[in-house]
Amino acid sequence: MDEQHDQAVGAGSPILHLRCPMDVDPELYRLLLRLAGEVTPVVQALPPAALAADVSGSVRFFDRDPAELARMIRTRALALYGLPVAIGVGPNWTIAAMASREPGPGGVRAVGSSPEAVAAFLHPRPVGELHGIGRAQERTLTTYGVHTIGLLASLPEATVQRVLGEKSGRLLRERARGVDRRKVMPADLPHSAAAQRRFPTDTLAPELVGAALLSLAVELGERLRNRRQAARAVTLTVTFADRTQIHRSRQLPGGPSAHTDDLRDAAYEMYRALGLQRARVRAVALRCEQLLDAAAVAEQLSFDAGREHRLRAERAVDELNARFGSGTVGPAASYPQTG
Structure with a gap:
């Protein structure tokens, strides 16, 4: 045949x-x-x-x-x-x-x-x-x-x-039946990458928001590293219970990066700067912007032993996720807590 x-x-x-x-x-x-x-x-x-x-x-x-x-x-x-x-x-x-x-x-x-x-x-x-x-x-x-x-x-x-x-x-x-109307659309690697987490119910709990932001940083960091891209800037979007939204953007202070640590820190700092106390949050989204080829990014030397350990762990996690599927391994705090 x-x-x-x-x-x-x-x-x-x-x-x-x-x-x-x-x-x-x-x-x-x-x-x-x-x-x-x-x-x-x-x-x-x-x-x-x-x-x-x-x-x-x-x-x-x-x-x-x-x-x-x-x-x-x-x-x-x-x-x-x-x-x-x-x-x-x-x-x-x-x-x-x-x-x-x-x-x-x-x-x-x-x-x-x-x-x-x-x-x-x-x-x-x-x-x-x-x-x-x-x-x-x-x-x-x-x-x-x-x-x-x-x-x-x-x-x-x-x-x-x-x-x-x-x-x-x-x-x-x-x-x-052999019918597919999709067209091939000229598109190179994207210039931005985004992900969102929507909560089952509107939340006041900062620990839930923090876990969601961490999971977004993990997802986007892995996506960028797989594409050999790095982000210059990150934008945070918070959606409230009344469907209003607030947006905050920040250049990554250490220069372009695809490391989960850097994306997470930027997301945490932007969220803390909002000073939210009693606002019910419905969803959070993170967008990595101004992407460029990672080969053009000079890796900064670090004298922080803790960071070096985390970067080594990040590479090991990437290898495991490439082998067994994205999301198989990640920070425990980024997974939803049950019970």
């Missing part, structure tokens, strides 16, 4: 989905983004280890079909950087992303745009392999006897919506 999908495809399959090894060095990932950008300007970064590209405008320029362009990118990535890239080629994002999971020995899998080619690629596969489906949705469908993507595609839309909900049901059924 699969050999036919490794052949050349026409211009009707212009979407490329590229996957690097999950532990790819962030600098190599940046180089791959630039390499893909030499083939097409329509490249969307999907950090930390994937990207999507639309080569519709490159087929005539290079006089090569999308599968050949994918092989060219892969060959260059191996030759220049020693980077093994798996590339899926398809008529849309869903098909290309699924094809990149099983690229075959040549590193590239191409799926044609004809209804027959799409159905042959999608329909025999387990429903859990459908791009974008969640584990809970997979369990629900298999409970009802829907074990393959083809079965999902054959069901009436109303039936799928009753089982999975209106929006999710329509979206997943369309993808099972």
Whole structure:
């Protein structure tokens, strides 16, 4: 079944989905983004280890079909950087992303745009392999006897919506039928990173707010370090029970950083400076801004032994989270307390 999908495809399959090894060095990932950008300007970064590209405008320029362009990118990535890239080629994002999971020995899998080619690629596969489906949705469908993507595609839309909900049901059924309306949007690594914590009930407890701010610093610090970026400034947003908001920004005093310590300290200082006493807080958000390449940031020497120990621990935590999943390990104070 699969050999036919490794052949050349026409211009009707212009979407490329590229996957690097999950532990790819962030600098190599940046180089791959630039390499893909030499083939097409329509490249969307999907950090930390994937990207999507639309080569519709490159087929005539290079006089090569999308599968050949994918092989060219892969060959260059191996030759220049020693980077093994798996590339899926398809008529849309869903098909290309699924094809990149099983690229075959040549590193590239191409799926044609004809209804027959799409159905042959999608329909025999387990429903859990459908791009974008969640584990809970997979369990629900298999409970009802829907074990393959083809079965999902054959069901009436109303039936799928009753089982999975209106929006999710329509979206997943369309993808099972090979329909994905998303466009690849040119986007490099982002210039800011943000996260929010909303409390189950409005709170007066400073310890709950402190734990939330710490968890935000942990999350954003890990995200920046994975992208090899550093922030010059941090903005804190506090949302109150009456839905009003207050915003405070601060440049990081020690210079650009992605260390949890620095983000946490800035968040704590901004919150303390607000002088809140009896204000009920509904949510807090933190945004890291003015991001730049971490390679351009000089690491400050520190004579604080405690800080050096925490930075070593931070690196160890990053390695564990990279191996077992983000959020697996972190400061105890950043986790919600129960009981």
